[in-house]
Amino acid sequence: MLTFVLLLIIAYLFGSINCAILTCFVLRLPSPRTIGSGNPGATNVLRLGGKKAAIITLLGDALKGFIPVLGAHFFGLTEIQIATVALFAILGHIFPVFFGFKGGKGVATLIGVLFGYNWLIGAIFVISWLVLAFLTRYSSLSALIATIITTLCTIIFYGVYSAAPFIIIAILVIIRHQENIKRLLSGTESKIGQKKSSLP
DSSP states (O other), X not given: OHHHHHHHHHHHHHHTOOHHHHHHHHTTOOOTTTSTTOOOSHHXXXXXXXXXXXXXXXXXHHHHHHHHHHHHHHTTOOHHHHHHXXXXXXXXXXXXXXXXXXXXXXXXXXXXXXXXXXXXXXXXXXXXXXXXXHHHOOHHHHHHHHHHHHHHHHHHHHHHHHHHHHHHHHHHHHHHTHHHHHHHHHTOOOOTTSTTOOOO
């Protein structure tokens, strides 16, 4: 139990490290919280600093979810305990203690925790996102649908009980995309490649 609690704390603290803000600071770019969409995530960094900065941000945000979940596997926690560690990494990203509890939308970190939990489910997310993004050109919509698909896969693979933390994660990701959803419904959401795109 002590190991489980320590991993929850570590996962939350890892999640609270906002790679978008740190990357922009190191590369001397404007803060992603004050320019563009205002979201401290990889997409806004792409808009501000280009592909290199966005890739660094994406990998950093994914790793901070991947590492704690992998650690939970290493210490032999149960499936629901591992999933809960994943949830705490997402909570750290969305509500970071180091940045006034104002974080990103959780998609990049979700990719990391999914690969840490089950690489096949992580692969399903990435493939779903890529196919949907190619077809729709909407990154936000692709992320939302991919999140739902992988949550359903987790339920199918592990059952509702063990997948419960991932259901909570999906709800949080959807809530964090509420402005994107409004723009999608109104037809004003920007598409991939547009100057003012609003990707997760």
